Amino acid sequence: MAYFCPHIFIVMIETDIIIVGAGPCGLFTVFEAGLLKLRCHLIDSLPEPGGQCAEIYPKKPIFDIPAFPEVLAGDLVNHLMKQIEPFKPGFTLGESAVSIDKDEDDNFIVTTDRGTKHKAPIVAIAGGLGVFTPRKPPIAELPNFEDKGVEYIIKDPEVYRDKDVVISGGGDSALDWTIFLADGVAKSVTLVHRRQGFKGHPDSAQKVLDLAESGKIRFISDADVIGVEGNGKVETLVIKHKTEGELRVNTDHWVPLFGLTPKLGPIADWGLDIEKNAIKVDTFDYSTNIPGIYAIGDVNTYPGKLKLILCGFHEGTLMVQSAFKRIFPDKNLVLKYTTVNGVTGFEE
Amino acid sequence: MSFVNITVIDREGAEHKLEGPTDMNMNMMELCKAAELPVEGTCGGMAMCASCHCYVESENSLPEMSGDEEDMLDEAFFVEDNSRLGCQLHLNDNLEGLVVRLAPESA
Numbered sequence: 001m002a003y004f005c006p007h008i009f010i011v012m013i014e015t016d017i018i019i020v021g022a023g024p025c026g027l028f029t030v031f032e033a034g035l036l037k038l039r040c041h042l043i044d045s046l047p048e049p050g051g052q053c054a055e056i057y058p059k060k061p062i063f064d065i066p067a068f069p070e071v072l073a074g075d076l077v078n079h080l081m082k083q084i085e086p087f088k089p090g091f092t093l094g095e096s097a098v099s100i101d102k103d104e105d106d107n108f109i110v111t112t113d114r115g116t117k118h119k120a121p122i123v124a125i126a127g128g129l130g131v132f133t134p135r136k137p138p139i140a141e142l143p144n145f146e147d148k149g150v151e152y153i154i155k156d157p158e159v160y161r162d163k164d165v166v167i168s169g170g171g172d173s174a175l176d177w178t179i180f181l182a183d184g185v186a187k188s189v190t191l192v193h194r195r196q197g198f199k200g201h202p203d204s205a206q207k208v209l210d211l212a213e214s215g216k217i218r219f220i221s222d223a224d225v226i227g228v229e230g231n232g233k234v235e236t237l238v239i240k241h242k243t244e245g246e247l248r249v250n251t252d253h254w255v256p257l258f259g260l261t262p263k264l265g266p267i268a269d270w271g272l273d274i275e276k277n278a279i280k281v282d283t284f285d286y287s288t289n290i291p292g293i294y295a296i297g298d299v300n301t302y303p304g305k306l307k308l309i310l311c312g313f314h315e316g317t318l319m320v321q322s323a324f325k326r327i328f329p330d331k332n333l334v335l336k337y338t339t340v341n342g343v344t345g346f347e348e
Numbered sequence: 349m350s351f352v353n354i355t356v357i358d359r360e361g362a363e364h365k366l367e368g369p370t371d372m373n374m375n376m377m378e379l380c381k382a383a384e385l386p387v388e389g390t391c392g393g394m395a396m397c398a399s400c401h402c403y404v405e406s407e408n409s410l411p412e413m414s415g416d417e418e419d420m421l422d423e424a425f426f427v428e429d430n431s432r433l434g435c436q437l438h439l440n441d442n443l444e445g446l447v448v449r450l451a452p453e454s455a
């Protein structure tokens with residue numbers, strides 16, 4: 001359903017179950033919900049489905065998925081996507097769920113950081129360890145300069161046109177953006193890195209070293225930014241070199257790229273019972289203290305909890321049974337085996 | 349069951365004397381978690397999060413750092429020359445008398 005407001009175009013995505021988190025547990029829940037003819041829509045802050053499996057360890061093997069003696073985490077996600085394809089799940093990717101409200105019909109409205117709204121009678125939180133957020137260097141004055149010259153993610157490279165830019169880090173993002181911005185975009189690019197070797201791809205590392213050699217960028221190795229100074233915006237960085245002491249570099253922007261780390265984030269403020277960064281649930285159906293909101297997978301906790309993908313699959317399976325009874329209190333649910341009935345997906 | 353004696357100094361400076369079993373394929377991150385010390389172990393021990401970052405303050409002979417561990421410490425904060433990831437320190441007889449200090453949590 002879409003309708004016009006005077007100034008903005010608002011889209012309301014409607015479904016049966018809003019799943020917050022598109023990791024393996026959230027994905028498999030689409031399958032189990034689909035068998036009960038319940039539709040799902042997933043929200044994830046990452047641009048691709050798969051959660052930790054895709055973001056942290058896509059090339060690592062997993063050995064405890066039943067019937068798979070060994071499967072790469074990335075392949076597990078691909079298999080799950082294929083398995084749920086008949087049930088046509090919707091996705092809101094690259095956006096994180098920030099708030100939850102109720103409408104007059106007792107439906108939940110989940111809104112993302114970009115304002116996308118989702119409506120459903122059931123919400124399943126499958127948020128894993130939380131929203132992947134950039135690692136921020138431990139510099140006390142840093143928050144004063146966020147979006148005033150300090151950016152943790154490069155969204156629009158045009159922001160850096162004809163500017164002096166300092167990038168920190170040694171991973172692929174740091175290397176790729178150094179190469180990109182040095183190619184006629186920024187006025188000057190300085191890369192500050194803790195050591196001489198890089199975590200990023202060897203080809204990119206070589207390109208960066210070549211750029212430094214030819215004077216197109218400045219590369220300060222064995223060094224770390226330890227201070228930011230400026231009047232209302234970034235003007236100078238204080239850099240500590242391992243052997244040569246402190247130096248100061250004037251710049252318009254500092255982009256620290258130290259990877260992503262998961263944080264529970266706004267879900268912590270949804271009124272749910274939280275214990276040690278996890279949502280407390282009833283193991284009867286993985287319901288939370290708020291009727292209609294469930295929590296499955298790594299994000300929940302209960303006596304005997306094990307953070308295993310295997311257990312998350314089980315939790316999602318039982319949870320949709322309870323969700324069905326909540327949506328259709330007068331209907332009886334009979335367990336049907338896929339081997340007998342096959343899998344009948346949705347038409348559209 | 350055989351043990352090594354390990355001291356973990358938490359972020360408040362308190363010392364915890366732990367017995368680390370050497371025959372259960374455990375690492376320092378897991379030992380800290382089992383003792384309910386504030387170590388997250390977010391990635392489960394794959395050297396991919398640095399939430400078990402610690403400083404080794406004793407002279408034990410330790411395994412060489414793998415490329416993965418070195419890369420991860422590259423992106424961590426408060427890194428010193430004696431920094432290691434607890435998850436990469438597997439409990440064995442070489443760790444008798446090990447003293448580690450938990451690194452500060454990063455934001």
